[in-house]
Amino acid sequence: MAKTPAQIEKQKREAEKRKKRDKAILKIAREMPDDPAEEVVTPPIPGNGVKCLRCEGTGHLILDCDICKGQGKMVVRCRKCAGKGTYTQLAGPCSRCAATGVLEDGTQCPRCKGRKLQLEFSSPCFKCSGTGTTKVACKRCGGSLRYKSPCGNCGGTGIYQPKP
Numbered sequence: 001m002a003k004t005p006a007q008i009e010k011q012k013r014e015a016e017k018r019k020k021r022d023k024a025i026l027k028i029a030r031e032m033p034d035d036p037a038e039e040v041v042t043p044p045i046p047g048n049g050v051k052c053l054r055c056e057g058t059g060h061l062i063l064d065c066d067i068c069k070g071q072g073k074m075v076v077r078c079r080k081c082a083g084k085g086t087y088t089q090l091a092g093p094c095s096r097c098a099a100t101g102v103l104e105d106g107t108q109c110p111r112c113k114g115r116k117l118q119l120e121f122s123s124p125c126f127k128c129s130g131t132g133t134t135k136v137a138c139k140r141c142g143g144s145l146r147y148k149s150p151c152g153n154c155g156g157t158g159i160y161q162p163k164p
């Protein structure tokens, strides 16, 4: 389809306009600031307080755990066997001598040695493998060897208030 000179002129003008607009947009884009840096919001410090330097304002300190002596575990008495390492049980009345302590011939029963009760028997505690102790994760550091302690300098607030 042939174009009239007027149409061609109009097209030219529109192309010009577009160029101008694109230029303007580019200019604006160039002048726009980069993404604003993340703002760090620090709460206002009341009175004449200052950020506690001991805990860097966190209110707590990360300390090395010393109660587990750097093991992360604590040796505790085995609860299953009360630290004895063995279970001890009475076996009940002696069956060899019918709990009389003597045999029919009047001699002392060799099984209960006259005690009328069968010997106690014991078995090693499976929980502690007979050692009487078990290891549990350190209660304070949970095995991490480090623990959080409230900062005494600022009372856990992160703000140090000079005494008036």
Ligand SMILES: [Zn+2]
Pocket: 078, 079, 080, 081, 082, 083, 084, 085, 086, 125, 126, 127, 128, 129, 130, 131, 132, 133
């Ligand atoms: Zn045990």
Ligand SMILES: [Zn+2]
Pocket: 094, 095, 096, 097, 098, 099, 100, 101, 102, 109, 110, 111, 112, 113, 114, 115, 116, 117
């Ligand atoms: Zn007996």
Ligand SMILES: [Zn+2]
Pocket: 065, 066, 067, 068, 069, 072, 073, 138, 139, 140, 141, 142, 143, 145
């Ligand atoms: Zn510990």
Ligand SMILES: [Zn+2]
Pocket: 052, 053, 054, 055, 056, 057, 058, 059, 060, 151, 152, 153, 154, 155, 156, 157, 158, 159
């Ligand atoms: Zn502090």
